[in-house]
Amino acid sequence: MHADIHLAPACDHSHGCITCGDEGIPARVVEVDEAQELAVCAGEDGSRSTVETALVGAVQVGDSLLVHAGTAIARLEEERA
Amino acid sequence: MRFVDEFRDADLGRALAGEILAAVESGRHYKVMEVCGGHTHSIYKYGIDDLLPANVELVHGPGCPVCVIPMGRVDDGIAIAREPGVLFACFGDMLRIPGSDGTLLDAKAEGADVRMVYSPLDALRLAKENPDREVVFFAVGFETTAPSTALTLKRAKAEGLRNFFCMCNHVTIVPPLRALLESPDLRLDGFVGPGHVATVVGARPFEFIPAQYGRPVVISGFEPLDILQSIHMILRQLGEGRCEVENQYKRVVPYEGNLAALKVLAEVFELRPHFEWRGLGFISQSALKLSDAYRDYDAEERYGVPGVRVADPKACQCGEVLKGVIKPWECKVFGTACTPEHAIGTCMVSPEGACAAYYNYGRFARERAVV
Numbered sequence: 001m002h003a004d005i006h007l008a009p010a011c012d013h014s015h016g017c018i019t020c021g022d023e024g025i026p027a028r029v030v031e032v033d034e035a036q037e038l039a040v041c042a043g044e045d046g047s048r049s050t051v052e053t054a055l056v057g058a059v060q061v062g063d064s065l066l067v068h069a070g071t072a073i074a075r076l077e078e079e080r081a
Numbered sequence: 082m083r084f085v086d087e088f089r090d091a092d093l094g095r096a097l098a099g100e101i102l103a104a105v106e107s108g109r110h111y112k113v114m115e116v117c118g119g120h121t122h123s124i125y126k127y128g129i130d131d132l133l134p135a136n137v138e139l140v141h142g143p144g145c146p147v148c149v150i151p152m153g154r155v156d157d158g159i160a161i162a163r164e165p166g167v168l169f170a171c172f173g174d175m176l177r178i179p180g181s182d183g184t185l186l187d188a189k190a191e192g193a194d195v196r197m198v199y200s201p202l203d204a205l206r207l208a209k210e211n212p213d214r215e216v217v218f219f220a221v222g223f224e225t226t227a228p229s230t231a232l233t234l235k236r237a238k239a240e241g242l243r244n245f246f247c248m249c250n251h252v253t254i255v256p257p258l259r260a261l262l263e264s265p266d267l268r269l270d271g272f273v274g275p276g277h278v279a280t281v282v283g284a285r286p287f288e289f290i291p292a293q294y295g296r297p298v299v300i301s302g303f304e305p306l307d308i309l310q311s312i313h314m315i316l317r318q319l320g321e322g323r324c325e326v327e328n329q330y331k332r333v334v335p336y337e338g339n340l341a342a343l344k345v346l347a348e349v350f351e352l353r354p355h356f357e358w359r360g361l362g363f364i365s366q367s368a369l370k371l372s373d374a375y376r377d378y379d380a381e382e383r384y385g386v387p388g389v390r391v392a393d394p395k396a397c398q399c400g401e402v403l404k405g406v407i408k409p410w411e412c413k414v415f416g417t418a419c420t421p422e423h424a425i426g427t428c429m430v431s432p433e434g435a436c437a438a439y440y441n442y443g444r445f446a447r448e449r450a451v452v
Contacts, residue, residue, distance in 0.1 A: 024119075024225075024276075024277045024280070024303065024333075049199070050202065052202060052229065052233075054232055054341065054345070055232070055342045056339075056341075057341075066277075068225050068226065068229065068277060069172075069199070069222065069226050069229040070199065070200025070202040070203065071200070071228060071229035073225065073228065073277065073281060073339060074280045074333045074339065076333065077332075
């Protein structure tokens, strides 16, 4: 049995599969468009994208979200992490 | 990165592997299925199977939505992509899935306008930027992805866009699990449940597995420590004679799921009477189509598709891999005729596919100690 866990570099989502759960990406809200229920979010690599926020209620700058295929499907709350 | 790094700690991983070893009953063989392709990917990427004693066998489930798309549906997508004036948008993984006569990438090379998008919202943007074209989004994915498509269709309707269509291939996870549990050639001891599907649907839909089939389910996160802990929780249930749905991924998954997502799914989609799954055959009420209220956005209504059922290539054993009956390397064409660059079967295409995950991360240490 191998004793070591091989720690690969941080997951490169550009090579991941969008369609599956592996693509749940933690991202932080940096800009909010409340009327449109959209937010600009920054991923762990700093890349920014527009995200649907209709499923997680009103968001504020600084909130952490779990983003899948351009939609926030859950909030990441520190006390639950 | 918070929420990530703390779940990749190697020392904690080794400690958990030790606890798993302690929970294993000597001489007993355990078959645990990880349902989701995301878990399969993590297991190979981090070598989790190498940390387990050989009598804890991980069986890879049908939870890669790209891998379960049958060839006939790919042909239907290609037929739409070849329609004059159509701009066909899909996720990158779908581009290389073989139909009976080539892939979407081949169709693109031959002149079809096929674009890769990262989200349904990107496809909608293409429709807005190209008002003289008809944009068709090829929607695939389980309940995790379906709400994203649903919200985008709602947005298209609210904005009165008439050049946006969806070819819906969304599937649901419970019917194939039931089909697997009914299958006589597979005896499973427990399930690592799909964490992000459960983020949407909650834990409740999995309760039938312990209640009707007497198998434990642990809803799991995707980091290496999540998966190790979930396997340990399953072994502990088996050791203590318990059988229930447990939620290892509480930091993300609420028991009741995401109610806003379930509401939008019910509004935009309805269940198809039956849908063909690669390797599993037709499963009733296992996929979604657009509801009557969204009929105008349904690409299958707009274009009509060949809808021809195409048998899988004889050499390909994706069906057995998807059911967990054989391991990827036991397929006759694995790594020889079938590679990620020239895939025969779907499991070799998506990084979530068991064959591609195994091929890419080359886990050749198949000999492990039996406890």
